[in-house]
Amino acid sequence: xxxxxxxxxxxxxxxxxxxxxxxxxxxxxxxxxxxxxxxxxxxxxxxxxxxxxxxxxxxxxxxxxxxxxxxxxxxxxxxxxxxxxxxxxxxxxxxxxxxxxxxxxxxxxxxxxxxxxxxxxxxxxxxxxxxxxxxxxxxxxxxxxxxxxxxxxxxxxxxxxxxxxxxxxxxxxxxxxxxxxxxxxxxxxxxxxxxxxxxxxxxxxxxxxxxxxxxxxxxxxxxxxxxxxxxxxxxxxxxxxxxxxxxxxxxxxxxxxxxxxxxxxxxxxxxxx
Amino acid sequence: xxxxxxxxxxxxxxxxxxxxxxxxxxxxxxxxxxxxxxxxxxxxxxxxxxxxxxxxxxxxxxxxxxxxxxxxxxxxxxxxxxxxxxxxxxxxxxxxxxxxxxxxxxxxxxxxxxxxxxxxxxxxxxxxxxxxxxxxxxxxxxxxxxxxxxxxxxxxxxxxxxxxxx
Numbered sequence: 001x002x003x004x005x006x007x008x009x010x011x012x013x014x015x016x017x018x019x020x021x022x023x024x025x026x027x028x029x030x031x032x033x034x035x036x037x038x039x040x041x042x043x044x045x046x047x048x049x050x051x052x053x054x055x056x057x058x059x060x061x062x063x064x065x066x067x068x069x070x071x072x073x074x075x076x077x078x079x080x081x082x083x084x085x086x087x088x089x090x091x092x093x094x095x096x097x098x099x100x101x102x103x104x105x106x107x108x109x110x111x112x113x114x115x116x117x118x119x120x121x122x123x124x125x126x127x128x129x130x131x132x133x134x135x136x137x138x139x140x141x142x143x144x145x146x147x148x149x150x151x152x153x154x155x156x157x158x159x160x161x162x163x164x165x166x167x168x169x170x171x172x173x174x175x176x177x178x179x180x181x182x183x184x185x186x187x188x189x190x191x192x193x194x195x196x197x198x199x200x201x202x203x204x205x206x207x208x209x210x211x212x213x214x215x216x217x218x219x220x221x222x223x224x225x226x227x228x229x230x231x232x233x234x235x236x237x238x239x240x241x242x243x244x245x246x247x248x249x250x251x252x253x254x255x256x257x258x259x260x261x262x263x264x265x266x267x268x269x270x271x272x273x
Numbered sequence: 274x275x276x277x278x279x280x281x282x283x284x285x286x287x288x289x290x291x292x293x294x295x296x297x298x299x300x301x302x303x304x305x306x307x308x309x310x311x312x313x314x315x316x317x318x319x320x321x322x323x324x325x326x327x328x329x330x331x332x333x334x335x336x337x338x339x340x341x342x343x344x345x346x347x348x349x350x351x352x353x354x355x356x357x358x359x360x361x362x363x364x365x366x367x368x369x370x371x372x373x374x375x376x377x378x379x380x381x382x383x384x385x386x387x388x389x390x391x392x393x394x395x396x397x398x399x400x401x402x403x404x405x406x407x408x409x410x411x412x413x414x415x416x417x418x419x420x421x422x423x424x425x426x427x428x429x430x431x432x433x434x435x436x437x438x439x
Binding site: 053232264 | 298325326327328329330331332334336339340341342344345347367368369387389390391392393394395397398410411412413414425427437438
């Protein structure tokens with residue numbers, strides 16, 4: 001068994017808070033630059049320029065890309081050959097707390113969802129997975145709520161046509177309209193259960209934006225961009241930069257579909273210990 | 274802000290002057306105060322509210338504020354008509370507003386602006402000073418008085434009720 005201390009995990013998570021919030025993901029930057037180059041709507045181009053300038057300014061000045069530094073979502077892949085010395089869950093939460101404090105990120109967490117109360121830095125949401133090997137992979141996705149608020153889940157019949165599912169995804173994006181900071185990255189989880197399809201949709205946002213997308217993803221992206229919602233909802237060809245679908249086996253009686261929208265400031269960072 | 278009635282939908286401008294940050298919980302409190310007839314923590318008449326909850330101000334970098342972009346305006350829709358009735362002139366945020374807010378903007382001759390959404394780092398460049406004026410217990414949702422210079426705005430709903438989203 002390889003030993004990894006909880007302190008090491010805490011420090012690594014704190015660093016991820018900085019990396020994710022200050023440095024926009026390279027694949028997102030490339031997609032934004034491409035959108036800027038190809039956009040023909042004048043206002044949309046100006047907005048995309050501001051978005052790119054913002055990412056550069058955040059990087060240089062060590063400022064949060066967006067003031068909504070989100071609720072921390074931490075995905076942990078734990079190698080089965082790892083022995084964690086200490087409390088893993090506490091280490092991750094302490095890492096988020098320490099990182100958010102140190103790098104002046106926003107305390108956006110309410111301890112009680114109904115009573116609200118004082119704004120805190122933690123807890124974060126932790127998803128764990130046991131994998132082969134003797135390493136730990138930590139990924140932090142700070143998820144802002146402007147876009148999280150536009151998430152939707154629909155339990156389709158197992159006999160539903162693919163067109164119905166496409167319509168649901170496209171309409172979810174249309175109903176987000178200008179509110180959730182387009183151009184979006186659209187995460188879609190298909191299959192599993194009601195709850196796990198939501199996790200799949202979120203995990204889909206971690207996938208690198210690239211040209212390697214499925215036919216269904218390409219069709220959806222085309223349909224979404226036909227809306228001409230555009231950056232800030234003020235028109236243009238770029239309503240979404242990508243659609244990412246993640247699937248999982250499901251039950252004979254059901255077909256859950258979740259949509260999790262990300263704003264253009266899709267932030268995440270990973271480290272392997 | 275005398276010129277507000279002349280602003281037209283789609284017009285881009287650079288604003289210099291005073292704006293107050295307020296978002297969900299601060300709105301709830303302001304409305305509570307108005308309904309009870311209590312004094313508000315700032316002069317609402319002819320004021321501009323910015324839907325914004327900034328990050329903490331970085332220390333030792335000569336920064337006056339952290340990242341400070343707009344939040345989704347529609348969450349404030351239920352509170353906005355009453356604030357307009359009591360003198361609020363302008364709002365800055367992101368996204369569309371309800372028909373009720375649009376009607377109230379027209380009725381009370383106000384204006385709703387957009388600013389660059391998801392560009393909080395960049396927008397901090399245009400803030401000269403930030404001072405907490407109320408509700409510091411709300412943390413990032415406290416009301417701050419900001420002095421801004423050349424803050425970029427787009428007129429989204431004008432005093433005639435015209436909307437950029439039509």
